[in-house]
Amino acid sequence: MTKVGILGGGQLGRMLLESAAKFKVETYVLENQENSPARQFCDHFLLGDIKDYDTVYAFGKKLDCITIEIEQVCVEALEKLEEEGVTVIPKPSVLKMISNKISQKEYYQQHFIPTPDFYITHTREELNTLIDFLPAVHKVGLGGYDGKGVELLYDINDIQKGFDTPAVLEKMTEIKHEIAVQIAVDQAKNIAIFPPVEMVFDPTLNLLDFQICPARLSPSVQKKAIEIATKLVNSFQSPGLFAVELFIDQSAKIWVNETAPRVHNSGHHSIEAIATSQFEMLWQILLQEPLGPTHVLKPSIMVNIIGAPNYLGTAKLEGADLISDQDTFIHWYGKETTRPGRKMGHVTRLSINPERATETAHLLKNSIRCLSDTKENKGSFV
Numbered sequence: 001m002t003k004v005g006i007l008g009g010g011q012l013g014r015m016l017l018e019s020a021a022k023f024k025v026e027t028y029v030l031e032n033q034e035n036s037p038a039r040q041f042c043d044h045f046l047l048g049d050i051k052d053y054d055t056v057y058a059f060g061k062k063l064d065c066i067t068i069e070i071e072q073v074c075v076e077a078l079e080k081l082e083e084e085g086v087t088v089i090p091k092p093s094v095l096k097m098i099s100n101k102i103s104q105k106e107y108y109q110q111h112f113i114p115t116p117d118f119y120i121t122h123t124r125e126e127l128n129t130l131i132d133f134l135p136a137v138h139k140v141g142l143g144g145y146d147g148k149g150v151e152l153l154y155d156i157n158d159i160q161k162g163f164d165t166p167a168v169l170e171k172m173t174e175i176k177h178e179i180a181v182q183i184a185v186d187q188a189k190n191i192a193i194f195p196p197v198e199m200v201f202d203p204t205l206n207l208l209d210f211q212i213c214p215a216r217l218s219p220s221v222q223k224k225a226i227e228i229a230t231k232l233v234n235s236f237q238s239p240g241l242f243a244v245e246l247f248i249d250q251s252a253k254i255w256v257n258e259t260a261p262r263v264h265n266s267g268h269h270s271i272e273a274i275a276t277s278q279f280e281m282l283w284q285i286l287l288q289e290p291l292g293p294t295h296v297l298k299p300s301i302m303v304n305i306i307g308a309p310n311y312l313g314t315a316k317l318e319g320a321d322l323i324s325d326q327d328t329f330i331h332w333y334g335k336e337t338t339r340p341g342r343k344m345g346h347v348t349r350l351s352i353n354p355e356r357a358t359e360t361a362h363l364l365k366n367s368i369r370c371l372s373d374t375k376e377n378k379g380s381f382v
């Protein structure tokens with residue numbers, strides 16, 4: 001049986017492992033947290049640091065194939081494993097380029113992929129020389145996620161919010177739509193393209209508010225977005241599942257924001273709403289099986305269940321018992337403790353009316369919530 005390892009054991013790993021039951025595979029997870037969401041779903045769990053060279057190398061050495069569910073891993077160990085014959089998906093060189101926003105932006109520029117103009121900064125001080133470039137978005141090179149490590153700088157008064165570490169200062173785009181296109185590339189270079197999805201962001205949290213599929217775009221914009229995402233993914237020359245996030249601006253221009261070389265939050269709806277889920281698709285890539293179809297089964301909305309403000313401690317799902325329709329699917333990630341803003345699960349609703357998407361999403365978010373027994377006055381999201 002093929003031995004496949006996953007670096008990281010969060011909710012993405014958990015859902016990947018849930019769908020592993022359909023495949024002939026022996027699964028291994030390396031993760032630094034003992035009570036991680038993926039633990040109970042894998043065949044073998046190893047507690048260890050995914051950023052440590054020796055740990056990752058020793059973990060990968062006994063595997064046929066290795067993949068990731070988070071970018072912040074020891075790429076050097078993956079490079080060594082690839083050299084020694086382990087199949088690493090995505091290729092470590094692509095992972096290395098993507099895992100730092102600075103090299104990622106430079107890559108887009110070098111490959112003529114449309115992306116907002118940018119400068120690279122190393123200190124906060126440097127921002128003072130770039131006042132004329134504002135409004136812009138400052139993004140840390142390494143370690144940012146879910147809007148953390150991203151600051152909007154409108155004018156000189158915002159400079160103190162900037163980062164004092166290597167970062168990208170990117171021209172602020174007047175965004176009309178944010179979309180994501182997931183593209184699968186198998187080991188024989190066949191590709192499968194998922195229908196573009198639209199992501200609506202919460203402006204205060206900088207976190208996904210809801211996702212809708214298919215994206216509400218004109219066919220020509222949709223076609224262009226797919227073309228750009230495909231050109232980018234083809235340039236990687238690597239098997240893998242890639243989620244390309246794009247902005248559509250007010251004049252319908254399309255810009256690549258960033259790419260995730262793994263299963264992604266923007267693809268969770270695919271479990272119920274698409275002919276092949278993103279998780280099945282990744283197994284098909286890893287195990288060299290034919291890529292499945294990607295057509296929409298039913299239009300859908302997906303909302304994240306995130307830890308409610310002020311609630312810290314043992315997590316409690318509220319409202320799930322009130323859902324009785326056949327079109328709503330609740331996924332609970334099994335995290336023991338909640339904190340404000342933490343991703344605890346998600347809900348997918350099928351057969352939606354796209355014109356009432358916001359209303360439906362807010363109804364779901366208000367009825368299904370993650371609380372805890374104790375409420376503390378912890379103010380805003382942490």
Ligand code: ADP
Pocket residue numbers: 116137139144145146147148150170171172173174175178201206245257258
């Ligand atoms: P993360 O990797 O943490 O998700 P992103 O780079 O995707 O960070 O930025 C988070 C959000 O910030 C985006 O989804 C978008 O809403 C906003 N944003 C990022 N870059 C720009 C930009 N150039 N112009 C306007 N808004 C942006």
